[in-house]
Each structure stands twice: as C-alpha cells, then as structure tokens.
Amino acid sequence: MTEPTSNAAGGIQYVPYNRLCLSSLNVRKKAPTGIEALAETIGEKGLMQNLVVHEMKGRAKLPKLGVCAGQRRLAALDLLVEQGRITKDYEVPVLIVSEGEAVAASLIENREREAMHLADECVAFRLLTEEGKSVAHIAALFAVPDVAVRRALKIANLSPSLLDLLRNDRLDYEQAKVLALADDRATQERVWGEAVNSWQRRPDELRKAITLAAIDARESALARLVGLDAYEAAGGRVRRDLFSDDANAGYLEDAELLHRLATERLIELSQAVGREGWQWIEARTQYPAMEILRCGRIGSTTRKPTKDEKAELAALTATTDAAQAALNAYNDEDGEPDEERGERLEAEATAATFAVDQYAERFEAFDPEEMKQAGAYVYLDDEGRVCIERGLVRREEAPTAQARATHAVSAGAARAPKERPLHGEKLCKRLTAHRTAAVQIELAQQPTVALAVLMQRMIPVVFDDVYGRAYLDYAVRIDVHTTREALVSNADDMGESVAWKALEGEREKWSRMLPRRAADLLPWLQEQGEDVLSNLFAFCVAATVDGISSADRPHAVNEISNTLAVCLSRYWKPTRSGYFEHVAKDRIAAVVGESVSPQAASEVRGMKKDAAATTAELRMTDSGWLPEVLRNREVPERVTYGYHEDDEEEYDENGDAAAAEADGVSEAQASPGEEEDAPY
Known part of the structure; x- marks a missing residue:
C-alpha cells in the first residue's frame, strides 16, 4: 500500500471552479443549511477561506478535485454559478491533500471548529x-x-x-x-x-x-x-x-x-357617554371602587338580540371557548413553562371574555326619566380597557327605594278605613304557627329549594348595588352583613390586592348573570343547576366573613384560614405604601435585618425614612415575609358558659345560673353571639 503524502507544505493553490466536485470522503453527510446567506457573503466579499480537496480517480488528463472539507462553501459557489453571479472558471483557493488524509482533514475541520462568542x-x-x-x-x-x-x-x-x-x-x-x-x-x-x-x-x-x-x-x-x-x-x-x-x-x-394624554382620551369618551342622557358623568383612570360602593342603581331592561346579533354572540363565544381551551391546554402541559407564551394565551382569553361582556352591555336599556337622576363612571381596568358603569345614583341625591316603599305603605295604611279582623290576634298566631311548621318540614326535604330561598334573602344584601332600590318582605329571618366596604375603608391600598381583584372579578361575573329585579330572584334561582347555586352560595357566604380586628390576638377567622390552608404571602406583599410607610425606621431596619441580612439593615439605618422605605420594598417585595399579625394563626379558646351536671345542685327551682353568677359571668358575657370580631 502506498503511504499517503501531503501537499500541505505546498500551501494554498487557486483552481477553477469547474474542477471541483463533492467528495464521498466528506464526513458531514447531513444536508447543509444557510447556503443562501453564505452565498451572499461570498458574492459580496469573495471566498475568504480555502477548501480542502483531494484528487479524484479517473481517466481525465486533468483530474477532478473532490472537496472533503468545505461542503457549505462549495454549495454556495454552486448557487452563485446557477444565479450567473460567477463563471465556471472562477478561481477558488484550495489546499490539496492526499486521499488518505482526506477523511482526517474533513473530521478536523468539522469537529475542532469553535463557535464565535456572542x-x-x-x-x-x-x-x-x-x-x-x-x-x-x-x-x-x-x-x-x-x-x-x-x-x-x-x-x-x-x-x-x-x-x-x-x-x-x-x-x-x-x-x-x-x-x-x-x-x-x-x-x-x-x-x-x-x-x-x-x-x-x-x-x-x-x-x-x-x-x-x-x-x-x-x-x-x-x-x-x-x-x-x-x-x-x-x-x-x-x-x-x-x-x-x-x-x-x-x-x-x-x-x-402619559397621564395627560390618557385623561384627554377618557374625557373624550365621557362626552360621548354623556350624550346618552345621563345627569352626570365621571372619568377615572382606575376602577373607583369606593365611589361606586356609595351609589345606588336604577333599574334596567334587557332587549332580545336579533338573529344577526345571536350569530355574532355565537362567534364571540366560540372565540372565547377556543382561547380558554388553548390556555387550559398550556396549563396542563408538562415541562418548563414558557412565561411569554402563557401570558399571551392568558391575555387572549381575557380579551375574548371582555368582548363577550361588551356585547352583552349593548342590550341593556334604562328609562329616560330615571336617567336624568343617575349617571355613569368611565374608567380603565387593569388591562387599559375602557369600562362604563351606568345607572348609578348618588345616595345623598335621592332617598332609597326601601324608604319610599315604607312611606307609601304607611300613607296607605293611614288612609284605609279600619276594619274588624276576621280572626283574633291569638288565633292568627296559632294558625300561622302551624302553617310555618308545615312549610319548614316541606322545605327541609327540598335542599335545592332551601338553598335558593336562603340565597334569595342573602343576594340583595351582598349585591346591594344591584338591588339597593328594591324592597321585599322575606319569610326567612336572618341577619346578613357584607364586609366589602369595610375592607376598602380600612386599607386604602386594597384596590391593588390580588385577592380583592379576584373577588371583584367574581362579583362582576355574578352581577351580570343575576336578574335585574329582586322579585325575579327566586324563580331564577330555581331554574339554575347545582353548580351555579353552590358557587353563588359560596360567594355570598364568603362576602359575609369578617376578619378585621383592632389588635394582634387570636381570631375566629383563623379557624377558616387554617382549614383552607391559606397562604397569606400569596396575597400580601411588604410594600412601601402597604407597610413600611406606616412603621418607624428602626422597625424597617429590624425587618430588613430579619429577612435580608444584618449588612442590609445597617445600610437602611443610615438612610432617611423615605429612602429606607423604598429600599426595603425593593429588597423584600418577593421575600415572602409576613408581619406578626399575619403570622398569628391562633384561634380563640372555646369557652362554655352556664349549666353543667356537676353544678346541678347549685341551681334553684327557677333555673338561675347561680354558679355562673358566682364566677362573675353575666348573661351578656355568656352569649356566644356577642364575641368581638366574630367572622360571621
């Protein structure tokens, strides 16, 4: 076997393009890519790097040269010839090696290449x-x-x-x-x-x-x-x-x-809404929760959509379903999440839902005379979309519907002639007691109806902005109070809370679904499925929970929080406006020292209060730190007052709780319904 010899020592030679062909000894078998871009570069600057070739066996006097290293450059030259940008006698720099060295040369060029640093x-x-x-x-x-x-x-x-x-x-x-x-x-x-x-x-x-x-x-x-x-x-x-x-x-x-341009745009939109016939229009750059809470509402009617409008709704609904399905599919995917893709899909789903909501608003109509006593807010939501809240009545400008209804009943009673009742007072009580018992046993056997009856009583209280002008008498005797206004009045930054935004989103969703007239509530509720009733019931109950306390002490709301395993750090962040502005600088330094490092705490101590608060927010917003009052998950000790079997002899024949009085426990103190800060 003949020993391979190298012509490398002879250096680079120039040969015409038409002598070149692809060698079977080139180790790179995968088809090259990026040929068009490489051809452009060669066409602009010329071929700056030589090819490595070896002589091909054949009968020709001037043998072909097989390219064993430089396949992409050869393909780029082929393309330039096809395009007529170079001729077949174009001089190409080559290094000629022996056939025995061809494979090694190809491997070295393809394997030992180092990519250019970014x-x-x-x-x-x-x-x-x-x-x-x-x-x-x-x-x-x-x-x-x-x-x-x-x-x-x-x-x-x-x-x-x-x-x-x-x-x-x-x-x-x-x-x-x-x-x-x-x-x-x-x-x-x-x-x-x-x-x-x-x-x-x-x-x-x-x-x-x-x-x-x-x-x-x-x-x-x-x-x-x-x-x-x-x-x-x-x-x-x-x-x-x-x-x-x-x-x-x-x-x-x-x-x-930016604020000036946004205000001008909102004012322009407000003027268009004002031409609808409202008494007043207010523009806001964010959702005016407190202001809307203080308003009542006038009634409205909803017209039926036309055939074309039904088709439009079907298309909007299909788009919403598709966007939500895409988002759900992304959330179900395994592997590393793609944040940008997730945010895009979530934005598309939100926009589709908003389009459906906007569609529904066009069917709501108000009485022109009542509109002269009411107004609307034009505001931006968190996504920068323009929202309009119509039909609002400032409570100081008009008496409540309940007060007017009560006055009308009183006036009517004064004018009506007094007639002798058919049944006496005692008999009426006896008869209606039996009637009540019959209703109770029947209702006890119909859970769905019972749930609907209870919700009929609760919903006008929870959604007082929808039913604030209506007055109905109720058979169910319960006392319901919501804490919505207390939340925003006790925390002026509540509007930025993740939990508050979610609650308001749920409230808006249910408000759109509920009938506008309080008298239609019970029939509507009876038509709903169990999922709607149970979810709406849960929201109404949640709206009554009160965990506001004036001191850091065990609280009954912790029992609910512990049962649900609520992670408060998901909903509360240590920010400047939410915490650090309200404590002394020494407290800020102590908190930073606890959560970040003693060195960071020393830096904070050397700053002014405002700078310290800003620095603390930057370093701790995502730390998961909670103040002690939020870490306290203790539940008040359960105390039972009154009669025990062991104390039976201490009670007199009238059943007075002598033992309880001896311990200094009064009847008022013993009432379980009077505990301070009860959650319901």
Missing part, C-alpha cells in the same frame, strides 16, 4: 454598521430577522468592561439584555457595580434598578390606553425593550405626559 459576533455587527451597512443589509447578508441584528447592536452598545465580562462568562446573556436597556454606559456600569450581592444581579433586580423612575408599558393601563405611538408622537421618550416580542415592551419616561 459578544464578538455582536461587536462585529456593530463594525459593519460603522462601515455604513444598514440593519436591513446585514440581516439579508446573514439571513436573520432585522430584530436579531438590532438586538445584537444593543448588546454591542454595552460598555467595554461589561463586554469583557460577557466574553469571560462573568456576565450572562440575560443580565446583558437587561443592562442594555440603559443607553448610557455610565448607568450600565453603575447599576452593575452597585449590585454587590448575588440576588441583586438577578435580571429582575437589575431591571428594577434601571427602570426605577420609568413606567413599564406592559404593566401600565394608561400606556395601553394611549399607545406607544401616540405617546411618542406627543414628544414622549420610550426606552424600548428589543428583547421582548411584546409590541408594548418598553419604558415610558414622562409620567406627566
């Missing part, structure tokens, strides 16, 4: 722009989207010291993307330099530090209403987040301008 690739893109190449030209040259080039240029704008950290893997790509939000290199280096702890270098913490005074367009309802294009057209500056696929990704730096 930082160097980004800087190379920047150098091309400095040569005068446009983003579109670079994107076409390397067959990548325009946005990929713009993102690379953003990374290339990092300060040289941060690029060095990226090259040396002391700064990862996610951190680099966040630091690139700041166009000013001094800001980039300052934020990174101040992040001395590992937790401070998490991407979300770096983002907070860079965008502290800016408004996140994805989170701002005002930004969603106005739109980034309109904001920029008015002279506002947006710090774009090129690394997000969200069209609203960016940070707005002029809060005053």
Whole structure:
C-alpha cells in the first residue's frame, strides 16, 4: 500500500471552479443549511477561506478535485454559478491533500471548529454598521430577522468592561439584555457595580434598578390606553425593550405626559357617554371602587338580540371557548413553562371574555326619566380597557327605594278605613304557627329549594348595588352583613390586592348573570343547576366573613384560614405604601435585618425614612415575609358558659345560673353571639 503524502507544505493553490466536485470522503453527510446567506457573503466579499480537496480517480488528463472539507462553501459557489453571479472558471483557493488524509482533514475541520462568542459576533455587527451597512443589509447578508441584528447592536452598545465580562462568562446573556436597556454606559456600569450581592444581579433586580423612575408599558393601563405611538408622537421618550416580542415592551419616561394624554382620551369618551342622557358623568383612570360602593342603581331592561346579533354572540363565544381551551391546554402541559407564551394565551382569553361582556352591555336599556337622576363612571381596568358603569345614583341625591316603599305603605295604611279582623290576634298566631311548621318540614326535604330561598334573602344584601332600590318582605329571618366596604375603608391600598381583584372579578361575573329585579330572584334561582347555586352560595357566604380586628390576638377567622390552608404571602406583599410607610425606621431596619441580612439593615439605618422605605420594598417585595399579625394563626379558646351536671345542685327551682353568677359571668358575657370580631 502506498503511504499517503501531503501537499500541505505546498500551501494554498487557486483552481477553477469547474474542477471541483463533492467528495464521498466528506464526513458531514447531513444536508447543509444557510447556503443562501453564505452565498451572499461570498458574492459580496469573495471566498475568504480555502477548501480542502483531494484528487479524484479517473481517466481525465486533468483530474477532478473532490472537496472533503468545505461542503457549505462549495454549495454556495454552486448557487452563485446557477444565479450567473460567477463563471465556471472562477478561481477558488484550495489546499490539496492526499486521499488518505482526506477523511482526517474533513473530521478536523468539522469537529475542532469553535463557535464565535456572542459578544464578538455582536461587536462585529456593530463594525459593519460603522462601515455604513444598514440593519436591513446585514440581516439579508446573514439571513436573520432585522430584530436579531438590532438586538445584537444593543448588546454591542454595552460598555467595554461589561463586554469583557460577557466574553469571560462573568456576565450572562440575560443580565446583558437587561443592562442594555440603559443607553448610557455610565448607568450600565453603575447599576452593575452597585449590585454587590448575588440576588441583586438577578435580571429582575437589575431591571428594577434601571427602570426605577420609568413606567413599564406592559404593566401600565394608561400606556395601553394611549399607545406607544401616540405617546411618542406627543414628544414622549420610550426606552424600548428589543428583547421582548411584546409590541408594548418598553419604558415610558414622562409620567406627566402619559397621564395627560390618557385623561384627554377618557374625557373624550365621557362626552360621548354623556350624550346618552345621563345627569352626570365621571372619568377615572382606575376602577373607583369606593365611589361606586356609595351609589345606588336604577333599574334596567334587557332587549332580545336579533338573529344577526345571536350569530355574532355565537362567534364571540366560540372565540372565547377556543382561547380558554388553548390556555387550559398550556396549563396542563408538562415541562418548563414558557412565561411569554402563557401570558399571551392568558391575555387572549381575557380579551375574548371582555368582548363577550361588551356585547352583552349593548342590550341593556334604562328609562329616560330615571336617567336624568343617575349617571355613569368611565374608567380603565387593569388591562387599559375602557369600562362604563351606568345607572348609578348618588345616595345623598335621592332617598332609597326601601324608604319610599315604607312611606307609601304607611300613607296607605293611614288612609284605609279600619276594619274588624276576621280572626283574633291569638288565633292568627296559632294558625300561622302551624302553617310555618308545615312549610319548614316541606322545605327541609327540598335542599335545592332551601338553598335558593336562603340565597334569595342573602343576594340583595351582598349585591346591594344591584338591588339597593328594591324592597321585599322575606319569610326567612336572618341577619346578613357584607364586609366589602369595610375592607376598602380600612386599607386604602386594597384596590391593588390580588385577592380583592379576584373577588371583584367574581362579583362582576355574578352581577351580570343575576336578574335585574329582586322579585325575579327566586324563580331564577330555581331554574339554575347545582353548580351555579353552590358557587353563588359560596360567594355570598364568603362576602359575609369578617376578619378585621383592632389588635394582634387570636381570631375566629383563623379557624377558616387554617382549614383552607391559606397562604397569606400569596396575597400580601411588604410594600412601601402597604407597610413600611406606616412603621418607624428602626422597625424597617429590624425587618430588613430579619429577612435580608444584618449588612442590609445597617445600610437602611443610615438612610432617611423615605429612602429606607423604598429600599426595603425593593429588597423584600418577593421575600415572602409576613408581619406578626399575619403570622398569628391562633384561634380563640372555646369557652362554655352556664349549666353543667356537676353544678346541678347549685341551681334553684327557677333555673338561675347561680354558679355562673358566682364566677362573675353575666348573661351578656355568656352569649356566644356577642364575641368581638366574630367572622360571621
């Protein structure tokens, strides 16, 4: 066997393209990709890297050269010849090796290649722009989207010291993307330099530090209403987040301008609503919970949809079902969650549901005369959508329907002639007692009807904003109070609570489903299935729970909380406005020391109160820390008052609780219904 010889020592030679062909000794068998982009590069700059070839066996005087390393470059040359951009005598640089060395050369080139580092690739893109190449030209040259080039240029704008950290893997790509939000290199280096702890270098913490005074367009309802294009057209500056696929990704730096544009838009919409005939219209940039709570409502009627409107509803419902099904399928998937995809699917489902709600509103009609005494609120929801709450009556402007009804009954009684009753007082009581017993035993055997009767009594209290103007007499004797107004009056930040938003969402859902007239409640309830009745019943009961207390002590509401295993840290976060503004600086430092570190606590002690509160929020919002009153899960000790068998001889013939009185326990104290802060 002839020993292989190498021509490598002879160096690079130039041969015409038409002598080249693909060698069977090339170890890369998978079809190459990205040929169009490579062909563009070769067409622009020429072939900068030689091919490795070996002589092919054959009878030709000038043998063909098989390409054993450089398959993609050969395919790019083939494409350029097909396009007529080069001729077949185009000179190609090659290194000729023996057939025995061909496989080794192919393996070495394909295996030992090291990919270009991301930082160097980004800087190379920047150098091309400095040569005068446009983003579109670079994107076409390397067959990548325009946005990929713009993102690379953003990374290339990092300060040289941060690029060095990226090259040396002391700064990862996610951190680099966040630091690139700041166009000013001094800001980039300052934020990174101040992040001395590992937790401070998490991407979300770096983002907070860079965008502290800016408004996140994805989170701002005002930004969603106005739109980034309109904001920029008015002279506002947006710090774009090129690394997000969200069209609203960016940070707005002029809060005053944004608020003015949003207010102008809301006023414009309010004027259109005002032309419907309302006495007053109010615009708000967020849901005015307290103001709406103080209002009553006028009645309304609902017209039937036309055939076309029914078809429109069917289409909207189909879209909603499809969006919800897609979201449910995503939630059921195994593996690592895709946050962006999940947020997009959730947004689509929410938008579809909102479209159905908007559709339903067009069928509601009000009496023109009553409209002259009522008004509407035009406000933004959390998603930046415009919502309209119509038919509201300010309670100080009109007497309640119940008071008017009571007055009418009294006046009628005064005018009616007094007649001798058919049955005496004692007989009426006797007869109606028997009637009551009969109703009770029958009702006890019909759980669904019993549930509906109880809910008929509770719903007008829970949904007083719907039925506040109605008055009915009830057979069921219960006392129901909701705590909705107490929650918002005791915590002015309640509107931002996750739990409150969920409760209000449930309330709005049920309000849309319930009949508008209190007299229609019982028939409607009897038509509903068990799932609707049980869920509505649960909501009404939940609306009566009262856990508000004036002191940190065992509370009856903890029994419910413990039974349900409620995780309070899901619903409450230690924020500046929600906690730190309301305690002394020493308390702030103690809390930070407990949750973060003694070093962090020392830093807080050296700050002014406002700065300390802000710093504490930044460091602790997602810590899961709870103040002691929320950690207290104790239930009050159960105490039984009154008669025991052991004390029987201490009771006189009249049954007086002598033993209880001897212990200083009065009848009022012994009443279990008078315990302070009871949850129901």
